[in-house]
Amino acid sequence: MKRQSFSAAIGLVLAASAAMAAPAKLKVTIEGLDPGGKLPASAAYCVPPSVKDADHDISPAVSWSAGPAATKSYVLIMTDPDVPKDMSQMNKPGVTIPVSAPRMPFIHWVLTDIPPTITHLDKGEESDGFIQKGKPVGPTDHGVRGANVYSGFYPKDSPLAGPRGGYDGPCPPSNDAKPHRYQVKVYALDEPSLGLSGVFMGEDAEKKLKGHVLAVGEAVATYGGSSG
Numbered sequence: 001m002k003r004q005s006f007s008a009a010i011g012l013v014l015a016a017s018a019a020m021a022a023p024a025k026l027k028v029t030i031e032g033l034d035p036g037g038k039l040p041a042s043a044a045y046c047v048p049p050s051v052k053d054a055d056h057d058i059s060p061a062v063s064w065s066a067g068p069a070a071t072k073s074y075v076l077i078m079t080d081p082d083v084p085k086d087m088s089q090m091n092k093p094g095v096t097i098p099v100s101a102p103r104m105p106f107i108h109w110v111l112t113d114i115p116p117t118i119t120h121l122d123k124g125e126e127s128d129g130f131i132q133k134g135k136p137v138g139p140t141d142h143g144v145r146g147a148n149v150y151s152g153f154y155p156k157d158s159p160l161a162g163p164r165g166g167y168d169g170p171c172p173p174s175n176d177a178k179p180h181r182y183q184v185k186v187y188a189l190d191e192p193s194l195g196l197s198g199v200f201m202g203e204d205a206e207k208k209l210k211g212h213v214l215a216v217g218e219a220v221a222t223y224g225g226s227s228g
Contacts, residue, residue: 024068026217028186031061032123039170039182039223045108045130045150046171059109059126059167060221064119067188067215071116075187075194075209076143077202078109080170082180090173097176107202108182109167110146113193118142126167134162137199144193146200163199172224179225188215 032040039060041047047056062076085102089095111126121142127135137145145165154161172180187209194208 023213024188024215026067026186026188026215027065028184028217028219029063030182030184030219030221031063033060033221037221039221043169044171044223045169053130055129057127057130057167057169058124059121059128059169061123061125062121062184062186062219064186064217066119067116070190071188071214072192073112073116073189073194074114074118074143075189075205076109076111076114076121076184077107077187077205078167078182078184079105079107079202080172080180080182081105082172082178084173084176089175091175095175097173097178099178101178103178106149108148108169109184110148110200110202110205111143111166112146112196112205113139114143116188127169132159135164135166135168137163137165138197144196146196146202146205148202151199151201170223174224176225179222182221182223183218184220185216185218187213190214 030039032043034040041051042056042058043060045057064074067074082103083106084090084097085104089097089101109126125142126145137147147163147165148168150160150164150168151162170180170182189209189212191212194205196204196208
């Protein structure tokens with residue numbers, strides 16, 4: 001009985017420690033969505049030909065609740081987890097990509113070292129319109145921009161080639177039956193900087209923030225598929 005009581009007490013202590021270590025919750029809001037939670041065309045990277053370049057790829061406004069008192073910075077990462085793994089079928093005439101097709105994640109936006117005093121990014125603050133030849137990475141007055149997935153998507157001779165910093169929006173395949181989700185996660189960290197510089201990617205930020213998360217929250221929008 002004593003051994004059982006001791007084991008039970010240890011179990012309670014471990015459970016309490018785990019609960020204490022679990023990150024707190026942030027409330028994250030993507031502004032400007034329609035009633036169904038869809039991003040507007042102005043936020044998309046790929047839009048119908050009738051939409052002018054300057055009228056799209058505009059980053060949506062995002063806000064979040066303040067982190068714990070010990071928060072020293074925030075990190076924002078936007079991911080589409082619904083990109084088809086078989087990219088040879090994307091936009092292929094006469095083919096529909098089924099909802100059940102295997103998927104993989106694409107990171108569309110990474111911003112690290114956001115000062116703890118900032119809990120809102122204005123519409124257009126991270127991209128105010130479509131730009132062809134690259135977009136700058138590095139420090140801004142509201143954080144450090146990493147490179148999004150489009151940075152490595154084009155051949156070197158493409159007018160779209162080059163590092164693309166900050167936000168570049170949705171571009172789901174036109175023949176995909178599945179509406180794509182765009183997950184905006186905000187992390188409150190106990191460090192003022194992840195120490196990343198140059199052309200770093202969202203995956204680099206995700207690795208560096210491990211062990212430093214005080215709180216985290218997520219908001220999800222959709223674009224494309226049966227929603228679009």
